[in-house]
Amino acid sequence: MxxxxxxxxxxxxxxxxxxxxxxxxxxxxxxxxxxxxxxxxxxxxxxxxxxxxxxxxxxxxxxxxxxxxxxxxxxxxxxxxxxxxxxxxxxxEGVVPMNPVDGVRAPKAAKPLPKALPVDQAVALAEPREDDDTDPALAARDQCIVELLYGCGLRVGELVGLDVRASGEAAGWIDAAEAEAQVLGKGRKRRSVPVGGPALQALAQWLALRGTLADPGEPALFVSRRGTRLTDSQVRSRLKRRALQAGLPTHVHPHMLRHSFASHLLQSSGDLRAVQELLGHANISTTQVYTKLDFQHLAKVYDAAHPRARRKP
The missing domain is CATH 1.10.150 (DNA polymerase; domain 1)
Structure with missing residues (x-):
């Protein structure tokens, strides 16, 4: 108006x-x-x-x-x-004794829901890819990265902070024998995250080839072509490239895989408290946004399947 x-x-x-x-x-x-x-x-x-x-x-x-x-x-x-x-x-100007607009604020803008991939797209992104223009070591590394981001719900900072082995200086590491990752999250809070079979398999394949890229003595689990620790921006770039190769119709970034992990897990289990622990959220209200994502999924199923659902022309 x-x-x-x-x-x-x-x-x-x-x-x-x-x-x-x-x-x-x-x-x-x-x-x-x-x-x-x-x-x-x-x-x-x-x-x-x-x-x-x-x-x-x-x-x-x-x-x-x-x-x-x-x-x-x-x-x-x-x-x-x-x-x-x-x-x-x-x-x-001395015309009014007080400002009637002081203390009046606009209504808060609704926070947009985090974007999550549909299950089939997330699975397609995680599928092993054979690309002629990709070094086998880079392909194995990128496969492992996707498996950990989507399979464990890691933040990109937690992912690039992982070292090959546990040490006093390590921010995080993966214990393959126990099938769990030890990560250092926000507020320097450490948490344990289960690592699934596909991620462990991808990890083993990457570790077998990591030595062809990593500099001697480099502690980082994920390294770049230069042999040093991979950066956040490099992970974003590689993930974007992989999504294009997989034919995904949307821009994919690392946090989208974390959102996908949370929403898909909540859809399957309904256990909000467990999802909170896995994500490392200090407050469950932060995790509750995924219940809205879950409802979005249910609403789409209803609109598509129920005979009495309102259908858009």
């Missing part, structure tokens, strides 16, 4: 002149300010209340109406900022 294009109140017009001549705002910014002031004037006239007599409860109601009209949280925040500056200016 756009603001009405009426002549502005004298105070609002004077403030616009102040913004243009003294603050030297860009023309585009002045257009946005004028739009915000037109909205303010329209609300005040509908109340009705004079701009100089506006109170906090008026501003709260108007902000709620902007939200009801479909204006986004960021746009409402910009409008409130313009109003706040206007009343601050009136205060400096």
């Amino acid at each position: 756009t603001a009405p294009s009426a002549a502005l109140d004298a105070d609002l017009q004077r403030h616009l002149v102040h913004l243009e001549s003294e603050r030297r705002l860009a023309p585009r910014s002045l257009v946005l300010y004028r739009d915000a002031f037109a909205r303010l004037q329209a609300f005040a006239q509908a109340q009705p209340v004079s701009l100089r007599a506006t109170q906090v409860h008026h501003v709260r109601r108007w902000a709620a109406q902007l939200h009801a009209q479909g204006l986004g949280s960021r746009s409402i925040a910009l409008v409130l900022s313009a109003w706040r500056g206007f009343y601050r200016w009136l205060g400096h």
